[in-house]
Structures are given as C-alpha cells and as structure tokens.
Amino acid sequence: MKRKVETIHLYHTNDIHSHFDSWPKISRHLRTQRQLHDSVEEACFIFDIGDHVDRSHPFTEGTFGKGNVALLNRAGYDAVTIGNNEGITMSKKALNSLYEGADFDVVLCNLSETDGSLPKWLKPYTIYETKQGVAIGVIGATAMYTDFYAKLGWRIEEPRHVLKKLAEQIQHETDIIVCLSHLGVNEDRLLAEECELIDVILGAHTHHLFLEGEKVNDTLLAATGKFGQYVGLVEIEIELDEKKVLDKRAEVIHVNELESLEQDVQEVNDLIQVGNEALDENVFYNISPLKQQLFMESPMSSFFGRALIDYTGADCAMFNAGIFLGSLDKGWVTKRMVHSLLPHPINACTITLDGAELLEVYKLSNNESWPETEIKGLGFRGTFMGKMIFERLFRTSDGQLYAGNRKVVAGKTFTLATLDMFTFGFFFPVLQQAEKEYHMPELIRDVFVWYGMKRDSRTTQDGTESTL
Numbered sequence: 001m002k003r004k005v006e007t008i009h010l011y012h013t014n015d016i017h018s019h020f021d022s023w024p025k026i027s028r029h030l031r032t033q034r035q036l037h038d039s040v041e042e043a044c045f046i047f048d049i050g051d052h053v054d055r056s057h058p059f060t061e062g063t064f065g066k067g068n069v070a071l072l073n074r075a076g077y078d079a080v081t082i083g084n085n086e087g088i089t090m091s092k093k094a095l096n097s098l099y100e101g102a103d104f105d106v107v108l109c110n111l112s113e114t115d116g117s118l119p120k121w122l123k124p125y126t127i128y129e130t131k132q133g134v135a136i137g138v139i140g141a142t143a144m145y146t147d148f149y150a151k152l153g154w155r156i157e158e159p160r161h162v163l164k165k166l167a168e169q170i171q172h173e174t175d176i177i178v179c180l181s182h183l184g185v186n187e188d189r190l191l192a193e194e195c196e197l198i199d200v201i202l203g204a205h206t207h208h209l210f211l212e213g214e215k216v217n218d219t220l221l222a223a224t225g226k227f228g229q230y231v232g233l234v235e236i237e238i239e240l241d242e243k244k245v246l247d248k249r250a251e252v253i254h255v256n257e258l259e260s261l262e263q264d265v266q267e268v269n270d271l272i273q274v275g276n277e278a279l280d281e282n283v284f285y286n287i288s289p290l291k292q293q294l295f296m297e298s299p300m301s302s303f304f305g306r307a308l309i310d311y312t313g314a315d316c317a318m319f320n321a322g323i324f325l326g327s328l329d330k331g332w333v334t335k336r337m338v339h340s341l342l343p344h345p346i347n348a349c350t351i352t353l354d355g356a357e358l359l360e361v362y363k364l365s366n367n368e369s370w371p372e373t374e375i376k377g378l379g380f381r382g383t384f385m386g387k388m389i390f391e392r393l394f395r396t397s398d399g400q401l402y403a404g405n406r407k408v409v410a411g412k413t414f415t416l417a418t419l420d421m422f423t424f425g426f427f428f429p430v431l432q433q434a435e436k437e438y439h440m441p442e443l444i445r446d447v448f449v450w451y452g453m454k455r456d457s458r459t460t461q462d463g464t465e466s467t468l
C-alpha cells in the first residue's frame with residue numbers, strides 16, 4: 001500500500017538590513033511560489049528571521065520601520081521574529097507600534113515587559129495546520145543583549161532555555177517544530193544538540209550561509225547569509241498516517257537567478273524618495289561649516305566631541321573619525337542630512353574607569369594600523385575606522401595624560417563617553433567588563449542634533465547672533 005506523503009515548503013529570509021536593491025525580485029519570487037503551491041494545494045509558509053529593519057536606510061528611518069512591515073505584508077509572509085535591529089535600535093514606543101499593521105505573526109518567546117507580561121504584538125509560539133492535517137509549531141527567539149533591552153524597559157531571557165521549554169510544551173500539539181532563531185550559528189548548533197524536538201532551525205544574526213543546510217543530529221539548520229543575497233527553501237516530507245518525518249532538505253537561490261523587471265529599479269528608487277521626503281525637515285541652523293576628515297581632527301569631530309561631553313557629562317570622550325560620512329555647510333541642517341552623515345544605529349555610552357584602565361585604553365587607541373582598518377558590523381555603517389579622536393583627553397609635553405583638568409593616575413576614577421561599538425570587546429577588552437551606562441534610545445545622530453539645536457537656540461534663522 002502506497003504511503004500518503006505531504007511535502008511542506010518553507011521559504012525564509014534573514015538579515016535583509018533594509019538592503020532593498022533585490023527586494024522587488026525577492027517579493028515577486030515569494031508571491032509567485034505561493035501561488036504555484038496554492039494552485040496544486042501544497043503547503044507553503046514564508047518566514048523572516050529578523051533584522052529586516054535597519055535604520056541606516058532612509059526609507060526605514062523615515063517610516064519608523066513601518067515601511068518594512070508593509071513590504072513584508074505585500075510579499076505574503078506568515079511569521080517573523082525580531083532581530084537586534086528591531087529590538088534595540090528602536091525605542092520601546094516605536095517597537096510597540098512597529099507591527100500594528102502586520103498581516104503576519106511575530107513569534108518571539110524570550111522578550112517581555114519587566115513584569116513578565118507579554119506585549120500584545122508578539123506570540124511566544126504559533127501553530128499552523130496544513131490542509132492534510134499536519135500541525136507545524138513555530139517558535140522564535142532573539143539574541144540576548146541584556147543591558148540594552150533593560151535600558152529600553154524590556155526583559156530579555158536566555159533564549160535556548162526558553163526555546164527548549166517551549167518545544168517541550170507544544171510537542172504533543174504538533175507534528176513538526178520549526179524555530180525562527182535570531183541567535184547566531186553557534187547558538188543554533190548548541191540548541192540543536194540540546195533539543196531533539198526541534199526539526200528545523202532557520203537561522204540569522206551572524207550572517208551565515210548554508211547552501212544546502214547543515215545537519216546537527218536530526219535537526220536541519222538553514223540560513224541565507226545577509227542583505228537579501230539569497231532566498232532559502234526548506235522542504236519537509238512527512239508520512240501522513242503516522243505523522244513521521246521522512247526527509248528534510250535545504251537549498252538557497254541567489255537573487256541573480258530571479259527574474260528582473262524594468263520597474264524594479266524604479267521601485268527601489270521610490271522607497272528612497274519616500275524616506276528622503278519624510279526626513280526633509282529642518283532641525284537646526286549650522287553657524288559655520290563642519291568639514292569632515294578621516295585621518296585627522298576636524299571641525300566636524302570637534303563639534304561631535306563637544307556634543308558627547310555635553311550630552312553625557314563625562315570627563316572626556318573618544319570616538320573614531322570614520323563615523324562621519326560627509327561634511328556640513330553653513331546653513332539649515334535637515335534630518336536627511338544628519339541621517340546621511342551618521343547612518344549608524346549606534347548609541348553613546350558612558351564608561352567609568354580607573355585611571356590605569358583609561359591609560360590602557362588611550363595606549364590601545366593609538367594603534368597605527370587602526371585608521372585604515374575596515375570595520376564591518378557592530379552597528380557601524382561606514383568603511384574605515386579613521387583616526388581615533390579625543391575630546392578633553394590629551395597628553396602634555398611631559399607625557400602626562402589629562403582628562404579634562406585632572407591628571408589620569410591609577411586609583412582615581414574617570415568617566416569616558418564613547419560609542420557602544422567599542423564596548424563589545426573587539427578593540428578594547430577592558431571596556432567590555434567596565435561599569436557602563438548606555439544612552440538609549442537616542443542614537444549618536446540624535447545626540448548630534450540635540451547639540452546643534454542647543455547651539456541654535458542662541459541664533460536667529462539667518463544665523464546671526466541673537467540679542468535675546
């Protein structure tokens with residue numbers, strides 16, 4: 001007797017990061033595939049695994065991420081989980097309203113209010129049923145940036161523990177369990193080793209690419225890299241009488257293999273235009289040109305250094321010149337100009353250090369190879385590190401380091417204002433463990449605007465000094 005078998009098709013994307021150049025092709029492909037599967041009554045589900053939003057793109061910034069949700073709606077997604085770009089680069093208010101117009105489920109089990117209650121926009125899990133009666137449990141989790149989420153008023157839990165508990169909870173209601181994991185490849189492998197109940201882990205966060213998936217025990221891992229370069233497909237064959245999985249396989253298709261239409265370029269340009277128009281608003285009047293220099297101090301770096309000190313109240317500040325992606329002329333400055341100048345979803349951070357630790361940081365920061373080092377990730381959206389810039393942190397002719405008006409000596413405490421990207425341990429190990437305060441939800445461009453507006457309060461609209 002021939003076995004009754006159903007093939008379930010799972011399409012997935014991850015870490016798009018608002019790279020929309022290929023989005024028209026991706027969206028059209030997903031809609032077309034769903035229509036094809038529907039026409040022959042095959043089960044088809046479409047998932048995104050987080051970081052679809054990235055505030056470095058004007059469309060995302062100008063629409064507060066709601067434009068991204070509209071794009072996911074149009075492409076026909078069934079469920080998504082959030083990445084750190086949705087979770088910690090947006091204010092709590094913005095995240096709470098982000099998915100108000102979503103036609104899909106947001107599946108996320110390790111984020112809650114500080115009192116443990118769940119926000120209305122997420123589900124810890126959901127269960128879909130195919131026309132043949134196969135129950136597919138979908139669970140999801142995001143990376144645990146504890147300090148950032150706490151500062152924003154959220155509680156984030158260790159994801160693997162919560163996912164395993166949830167898989168155990170729903171195992172008797174489901175035939176297949178799929179995990180939407182914005183945790184990174186190493187966490188996915190550990191999860192697969194620790195929880196045999198999960199059939200498929202669709203991965204993200206570390207931008208890893210599995211051309212044909214990866215098996216860990218009997219769990220299939222799949223991921224599509226980054227920036228919409230690939231679309232993933234997992235196919236699961238299940239025997240219907242006993243609901244036993246017979247086979248699982250994964251593949252990806254490069255977007256260059258997808259159909260292109262003439263209107264695709266215009267569609268992408270339209271998104272940029274929508275964003276630029278939304279950001280075309282004056283925020284302050286710049287009283288003098290701010291020139292940017294990559295390998296030396298500049299009027300731009302001096303302006304931002306003073307802004308960091310004024311905003312944080314720290315003794316001194318340190319940042320890299322590569323964060324500035326342009327210059328500003330004298331005159332009115334718009335949101336769009338500042339966004340182009342500082343597109344990075346990076347926060348300011350105040351770090352408390354002993355004098356010996358500050359001396360170590362200063363010594364490391366003078367690494368001669370750093371200015372021409374290319375940086376990828378960490379929220380940085382430029383190219384090169386550039387010169388390390390110091391504000392109120394300097395050496396005198398006798399070699400003594402000063403922070404403001406105080407000698408930097410061991411046993412004394414100092415506060416350093418810097419960028420959150422330097423607290424993750426990649427450049428300055430000492431900063432990873434130090435006492436710190438992240439300034440959130442404001443990004444560094446918000447600090448820049450805040451200082452510009454503060455200076456502008458002393459000027460009239462034509463830039464002349466006010467007598468008020």
